[in-house]
Amino acid sequence: MNRCNICPNHCSFDGNSICQQTPIYDSEDAIYTTAVAIDPIEKKPLYHFLPGTFTLSIGTLGCNLKCLNCQNHTIAQPEQSILVPTTTYTPEDIVNQAIENNLESISWTYNEPTIHPKWIISTAKVAKEYDIKTIVVSNGYTSEETLADLVKYVDAVNIDIKSMSNDFYRDICSGLVDPVLNSVKYYVKHDVHVELTNLLIPGYNDTTEDMRNIINFVGNTSKDIPLHFTRFYPNFKLMDVEATPERTISKACDLAQYLGIKYVYPGNVSPSYKDNTYCKHCRHVLVERNGYDIKSYVTSQCACPNCSHKADIIIK
């Protein structure tokens, strides 16, 4: 039986694929978008890749996980994706929008972009000609076959590690954790810029042990990977769960720093000094933020202006 190898679900081509996408929309030339916006790159969130710039955000259709808290469920989890209104673009149309708006990057975001690797790659090929970077905001639920194709064209990723627990992935997302961790390691190994996000949901994945498990995974992969702990708000099928208290996010950030992670950030909370990027050697401020606004930033890609150590920030 023919099976799809784009993600670890390996659906059969019998018209009932989990993402409701492949092979329906399987074309390199026509990209079916549901959302196009210009966002601060910090909103992805990416804090160490072209800080202070704006990115062309593209949302398409569908997802290969079924998260009960999906914040983009109208495009990622529609009852019938074929009925969602879309606008059709070519890769050239998308790149032209980035050029017209003087944008340095294109971000595939909102729904799960890696279920359409051809769209990402065909657009990235055109974008590369204009030195426009390709960013993927992903759940990391991607097969090695797809990762092998993507790493040749993707410059930066933010991957959402929802939990280190298979029970959580099975019960809340209808997936497994190992493919996600494998994707993180694959991108890191192939020198793609990686940042990680963990959404803390009260009563589901917010214990100290949950936090410690994620932090240990990040630390064992690389202590220099920026880690974002973000706040949950009631959504989709988890409307009866309270928003995450800000103190929980603060606790996770403090624990990660205590356990040696060099760059840790709170997300979806009130702006604070914790949004800044500090030199991992001397704690000099490299990027000063107020929410998504950049107040000042290091101008040298390689060095902290105070102690001259590597700054771990990619600036064009």
Ligand code: SF4
């Ligand atoms: S991308 Fe994943 S969910 Fe979609 S059809 Fe292929 S294997 Fe199934």
